[in-house]
Amino acid sequence: RFAPAVALDPPDALLLDVTGCARLFGGDLRLLNQAADAVERLAFTVRAALADTVGAAWALSHGGDEPRALVPPGQCYAALAHLPPWTLRLSPEILDRLDALGLQRIESLLMLPRATLPARFGDKLLLRIDQALGRATELLSPVRPPPQAAARMNFEHAVTDRRTLEYALAPVLVDFVAQLTRQGRGARRIELSLFRERNVPLSRSICLCAPNRAIGHLSGLLRAQLERMDPADGVVCLELAAIETGLIVAAQGDFFEDDRSVAAEAAAELFDRLTARCGSDRVFRPGLVESHRPEKAWRAEAISSPRSARSGAGDRASAALLSDPRISVPDLRPLRLLPRPVPIQAMAVVPDQPPMWFRYRGREHRTRRGIGPERLSGEWWTGEKESRDYYRVETENGAWFWVFREETSGQWYLHGIHE
Known part of the structure; x- marks a missing residue:
């Protein structure tokens, strides 16, 4: 809830890597308070700290004066100076030696020549100091849920x-x-x-x-x-x-196998094979986007993306729709949508009728029949106010095209091809 990585620190501590999370909660202080409040609601007594390093946060939460401590970025030294050495998570042997020398505060410990510390106290003391002050990296071992x-x-x-x-x-x-x-x-x-x-x-x-x-x-x-x-x-x-x-929900079996469910399963397994061979970052499917402009109404989504993973039902619905014999391909959106509408020459008898003919790539296409218009309004909030009247037209050679006419300018465009 509060961090993507949580590690256990027995017997009584949790370590959270909240890097980049504060903005989701309105700042570091609000994140600290919300996390502490959530644990207190579970009937625990809580001491919490948020700092640049694991060592500083641990020290302040265990030995600090306040039950909740927030250390500004770059201020770990000042925050730790007055704390006792045991808050650096040192072994009893090292603490006994420090106590024998009368070193009761981290500030006093840091006054000793750095080069002499390993010989007198071992490498662990220097490592803990560097981890607390951000000079050495301390990695967490996040808790991983057991496999299902x-x-x-x-x-x-x-x-x-x-x-x-x-x-x-x-x-x-x-x-x-x-x-x-x-x-x-x-x-x-x-x-x-x-x-x-x-x-x-x-x-x-x-x-x-x-x-x-x-x-x-x-x-x-x-x-x-x-x-x-x-x-x-x-x-x-x-x-x-x-x-x-x-x-996996058990379904009522049919005496005759349902082509639609077979198509959905085949599509899912095809995606799986492509992903296994090519990599999850190289296999995409179209995802819907709310937009009145067809060229903006979809985006490529990786099969493994969270949004795509939640759309399994959509896959089955699409497969069922495409396999329904009662629906012919021209009644759907074109399989091939051009990246941008292409201006074409066209002639229509009246403005609200499909064109009698149009010219595309130097070739003249005569219309046998047309379906429409389907008006798609402009998106005034993006500055594209022009409405479009779309038609599905069949040419004399049996090809289907998706064309539209801009309401104000009267210019015709080709936007898709049924293949």
Whole structure:
């Protein structure tokens, strides 16, 4: 709710990386107060601090004078100077040595020659000082929710052959899918991990267009990822984990298979295969945008984007619409929409009728029939006030075009082609 990354600091602290989050809450102070208030409502006594560094925030929240402390940017030294050394999260041995020297404040500790500290107190003291003052980076280990389904296979001996891993993947996937089936869910994002004997683990993720637990489909996607993972360092364990899942709703079966549902499933699985092969950042689908101008009424969205991930129902609706035999293609928007309307020469008998003929790319097209007009108003708030009258026209050779006439100027434009 308050930060994208939260780490545990046992026994009694939470560490939040709120970098860039303050503007969402109206500033640092409001973020600090809202977070502390939320925990207090859970019947906890709260001491909280917000500072440039983890070390400074920890020190002030545990040993500061105020229950809520906000350190302005760049002021960590001044905020920490009066605090006791234990607030730097030092070991009891180091604290005993500092106490024996009469060093009761961080300010006194920092007066000692820096070069002498490692020899007298070890490297840990210098590291904690640098972390608190922002001279050394301190990374958090965020809490990760446990996978909603996971299966693995451990190998007695390290495996370096990819074909062996492919054989091992099959039973692991069966176990993985069985867990999803018992939960009534399908995977939306799966992480394939290879734990290696002589190196760090290898991991690759696949994102699915819709919740899925079909073994055949998932097997193909995972094998494609496995091909890109090098087992040369010796794999000792293969693991599948469902990072994100979705509910799969059971539907009433039909004696004859529904072409519309088949089309929707086929489209989703096609997206999955393209994403697995090309990468999630290279596969897009059109997303709707609220606009009266057709050229502005859509945008390309990555399949893996959050907005796109929520539109699974829209995919099925679109597939069902396109597969309905009662709807002919010309009754829909054109499949090919030109990036910008192209001016054309055209002649119409009366202003509110489709053109009798028009010229496009040096070729004259004679109209057999036309449907319209469909008036799309201008967007006065963007300065585009001109309304457009759109027509779907069929030419003598059977081709369908989408043309419009500007209300004021009377100029005709070609905007789309039905293919």
